[in-house]
Amino acid sequence: MNGSPKLRLAYLYPRLMNLYSDAGNILCLTKRCGWRGIELVVDEVDLKASPDFRNYDLVFLGGGEDRQQTIAANDLLETKGDSLLDALGNGLVCLAICGGYQLLAESYKPATGEQLPGLGHFKASTVHPGPGAPRCVGNVAARRDNSWLVGFENHGGRTTLTGSRPLASVAVGSGNNGKDGNEGAIENNAFGTYLHGSLLPKNPDFADELISLALLRRGIDIKLAPIDNTVEVRARNALLAKLGVAS
Numbered sequence: 001m002n003g004s005p006k007l008r009l010a011y012l013y014p015r016l017m018n019l020y021s022d023a024g025n026i027l028c029l030t031k032r033c034g035w036r037g038i039e040l041v042v043d044e045v046d047l048k049a050s051p052d053f054r055n056y057d058l059v060f061l062g063g064g065e066d067r068q069q070t071i072a073a074n075d076l077l078e079t080k081g082d083s084l085l086d087a088l089g090n091g092l093v094c095l096a097i098c099g100g101y102q103l104l105a106e107s108y109k110p111a112t113g114e115q116l117p118g119l120g121h122f123k124a125s126t127v128h129p130g131p132g133a134p135r136c137v138g139n140v141a142a143r144r145d146n147s148w149l150v151g152f153e154n155h156g157g158r159t160t161l162t163g164s165r166p167l168a169s170v171a172v173g174s175g176n177n178g179k180d181g182n183e184g185a186i187e188n189n190a191f192g193t194y195l196h197g198s199l200l201p202k203n204p205d206f207a208d209e210l211i212s213l214a215l216l217r218r219g220i221d222i223k224l225a226p227i228d229n230t231v232e233v234r235a236r237n238a239l240l241a242k243l244g245v246a247s
Ligand code: GLN
Pocket: 019, 062, 063, 064, 065, 066, 069, 097, 098, 099, 100, 128, 154, 155, 156, 157, 158
């Protein structure tokens, strides 16, 4: 490898789809790359833009309310769909939160109105049972391998996996649908999740996993230099204790 590595991230709809501090995930990735001498270039990709997603290492898509989601769903399919789907199929590393997760899956039926077609990368579909249905809202602790994912969820849609594997298993909270215990989805190097607020600063190992995957896809197989996560670990442990889950 010549010089310090550089990664490029496409940040989809930064103003339209940015609920509950989803943008903090970008800050976290930028910092955790920078502390290792890795430059993370962030390109904002807005409505109507149609970049070639083969030029990216990572893509991020945050959450949105049904109104914003309808706008994003149309734009996604019209201007970005083919290129993004192709890149995701080729291992583009992706983090999609809540409304963003729903849009990268097969379909989303909002509380009112027509079903929105999704990109279909995640094998999953989502139905919002209607305006009167209780929302899935609150702190979440979900088991992922030997660790915990912690975050905050607030969604009306209930997602059912139709082929993708779950990201984690819910111990506290609703996750995908409040019934089957699944939280999120994984398909290739793409991760969909309901966890907002911001997810990655609270889950630094997951942030590093995304960075490592992006580097690996470029053929850069390095062990990321450790970072002092004392504050993050303390915050996680406080939340897990509050939720009655042992860390
Ligand atoms: N509008 C979607 C729902 O209610 C997503 C909400 C969100 O991104 N927080 O399910």
